[in-house]
Amino acid sequence: MSVLSVKNITKVFPGTTALDDVTLSFESGKVNALIGKNGSGKSTLVKIINGAYKPDNGTLELDGKPLDIQGPADAFAKGIATVYQEMSLIPGLSVAENILIGRYETRGAFVDWKRTYAKAQALLDEMGIDLPIRETVVNLNVWQCQVVEIVKAMSFRPKVILLDEPTSALAQHETQILFKLIRELKKKDVIVIYITHRLQELWEIADTSTVLLDGRMTGKVPMEGAKTGDVLKLMFGDVEVKSRPADLAISEETILEVKGFTRKPWFEDISFTLKKGEILGIAGMLGSGRTELLRGIFGADGVDGGSVILDGDRIARPSPRQMSGKGLAFTPEDRKSQGLVQSLSIKDNLCHACLDKVSPGGFVDRKLMADFADRQVDALSIKTTGTELPMTSLSGGNQQKVVVGKWLNACPKVIFFDEPSRGIDVGAKQQIFQIIWEQSRCGISCVVVSSELEELLEVCHRIIIMRLGRFVGEVRPEDVTIEELYSLCMGGELR
Ligand code: ADP
Ligand code: MG
Numbered sequence: 001m002s003v004l005s006v007k008n009i010t011k012v013f014p015g016t017t018a019l020d021d022v023t024l025s026f027e028s029g030k031v032n033a034l035i036g037k038n039g040s041g042k043s044t045l046v047k048i049i050n051g052a053y054k055p056d057n058g059t060l061e062l063d064g065k066p067l068d069i070q071g072p073a074d075a076f077a078k079g080i081a082t083v084y085q086e087m088s089l090i091p092g093l094s095v096a097e098n099i100l101i102g103r104y105e106t107r108g109a110f111v112d113w114k115r116t117y118a119k120a121q122a123l124l125d126e127m128g129i130d131l132p133i134r135e136t137v138v139n140l141n142v143w144q145c146q147v148v149e150i151v152k153a154m155s156f157r158p159k160v161i162l163l164d165e166p167t168s169a170l171a172q173h174e175t176q177i178l179f180k181l182i183r184e185l186k187k188k189d190v191i192v193i194y195i196t197h198r199l200q201e202l203w204e205i206a207d208t209s210t211v212l213l214d215g216r217m218t219g220k221v222p223m224e225g226a227k228t229g230d231v232l233k234l235m236f237g238d239v240e241v242k243s244r245p246a247d248l249a250i251s252e253e254t255i256l257e258v259k260g261f262t263r264k265p266w267f268e269d270i271s272f273t274l275k276k277g278e279i280l281g282i283a284g285m286l287g288s289g290r291t292e293l294l295r296g297i298f299g300a301d302g303v304d305g306g307s308v309i310l311d312g313d314r315i316a317r318p319s320p321r322q323m324s325g326k327g328l329a330f331t332p333e334d335r336k337s338q339g340l341v342q343s344l345s346i347k348d349n350l351c352h353a354c355l356d357k358v359s360p361g362g363f364v365d366r367k368l369m370a371d372f373a374d375r376q377v378d379a380l381s382i383k384t385t386g387t388e389l390p391m392t393s394l395s396g397g398n399q400q401k402v403v404v405g406k407w408l409n410a411c412p413k414v415i416f417f418d419e420p421s422r423g424i425d426v427g428a429k430q431q432i433f434q435i436i437w438e439q440s441r442c443g444i445s446c447v448v449v450s451s452e453l454e455e456l457l458e459v460c461h462r463i464i465i466m467r468l469g470r471f472v473g474e475v476r477p478e479d480v481t482i483e484e485l486y487s488l489c490m491g492g493e494l495r
Contacts, residue, residue, distance in 0.1 A: 002028040002063055004049070004160055004191050009058030011044055018044040019055070020215040026160075028191045031182060033206035033223075035196055037235055038452065040212040042195045046162050049193075050082045051075030062159065079159035083149045083166060091138040096120030098137055099152045123155050127184050143174035150181055160191040167198065170287070179205050197451075199231065200285055200490040213237055228490070232483045236454070244279070244433075244477075248440045250461055251276035255445050256328075256414050258297060261306030266292035267469040270306070274414065279436060279446045281460035283453055285489050289469040290449040291333055294416045298330045299323045311413055324353065329407030331400075333418040333449075339403040340391055347373040347387035349402050353410040376405030380435060397428025404435055415439060417448045421455060433459050453485045467491050 004026045011019040019041045026032040047053040051069040060067040069075045089098045096117050105115035167175045210220045211234035219234040256274040267289040282290050296303045299318030308315045350373040358368045373387040380401040421429040457477040465473040465488050
């Protein structure tokens with residue numbers, strides 16, 4: 001058996017202690033899960049183990065001997081392989097070429113393709129994986145690429161393999177294929193370190209789970225016989241859920257009604273109503289279909305069936321143009337690619353959803369545009385020195401506010417927020433919540449999707465729970481604890 005030990009590791013970034021005197025160990029022949037909520041320090045620890053970061057303090061040991069790592073190449077040479085979420089494959093090459101890149105079999109000065117392909121095939125066979133080795137990577141789907149990454153990493157016969165959230169982009173059945181491969185790794189006496197924040201996976205794939213919370217190691221649990229509640233306590237500590245302001249009233253009037261909404265396999269038979277001023281949360285684990293549902297209602301994707309009534313009008317086939325025209329706004333999860341035009345100025349982005357208002361008579365009125373932009377910069381306290389600057393000059397939190405501001409300029413009646421706090425700091429997060437509450441005060445309704453369940457408890461009036469594409473329950477934040485909500489999302493009772 002082989003052991004990787006992390007001893008008294010501390011890593012400080014300006015303003016944050018990402019890791020605070022962390023001591024823990026990972027063993028071979030096991031799947032060692034490393035878990036913790038967003039920002040708890042998981043990726044930082046991965047980067048210290050694989051040489052991308054130097055710790056401020058502390059040491060690493062492999063089998064009791066000091067492991068001194070001088071950088072990524074050195075870590076790799078010492079048997080530490082990393083499979084990242086963002087892939088490193090070359091799209092134009094075949095599966096086999098990617099796996100063996102730089103190490104093709106040669107005869108004289110020429111590549112011996114026959115032997116190269118045979119070698120790649122042998123590696124796949126060894127891992128029990130069936131993939132077309134001659135296929136170009138660009139034609140593979142996400143899970144197949146992930147598998148190629150892992151086989152490539154394994155071809156170097158590493159002692160340690162780090163998998164940083166490999167399932168985050170995968171659907172349920174694809175995850176299963178990956179798990180099969182990971183169980184195969186286990187048999188090879190490799191130290192498998194599996195990073196995830198998807199709690200429900202632990203019981204399925206991990207042998208032990210080491211938990212980080214705000215840069216500290218809070219515990220290590222053998223999964224055999226572990227209860228959900230035990231792991232949750234280590235992940236969240238004693239959470240203090242701040243509550244939403246008391247003055248946010250919900251009107252009796254319905255603004256949005258969704259009936260029997262279906263788009264297989266993403267979601268099925270979804271029905272709910274939303275009142276004026278109401279903030280509705282949709283809770284669920286990754287892959288539960290929440291984003292797809294919002295996109296379906298907004299008309300960004302076609303659906304198989306169901307109906308939407310928005311502000312009294314039944315809409316047979318929603319399209320984004322029609323829905324936004326009727327007062328539905330959508331701030332998407334991936335604001336960089338879907339919410340904003342990075343090459344345009346802050347002002348242009350802020351006026352993007354209200355071009356009709358700033359161009360009376362068909363011509364853009366620059367003065368009106370400036371007014372509309374300034375209004376949102378003020379209202380949302382967007383931190384910038386000028387609205388003519390490009391979007392890229394703003395921080396993540398301020399970019400998120402521009403996405404919101406763009407829609408506020410169009411005077412919406414309902415706003416969908418998909419993961420509004422992803423990738424922004426704590427301060428900006430609180431400001432986004434303030435903005436959501438302010439909408440409610442003005443009678444505008446909001447639907448919020450977030451993987452951070454404690455956020456939903458803080459922000460919403462009501463939370464619907466979605467699991468595998470279906471609504472399975474509904475709670476009020478004042479009636480549940482964070483542990484109960486997690487457990488409901490995962491389909492379990494509190495164990
Ligand atoms: P996780 O992977 O568990 O989500 P991370 O290790 O990415 O967490 O982050 C831990 C903390 O360190 C967070 O507060 C994050 O904002 C901060 N952090 C991570 N990387 C950097 C960096 N390069 N510069 C500054 N702060 C960072
Ligand atoms: Mg991470």
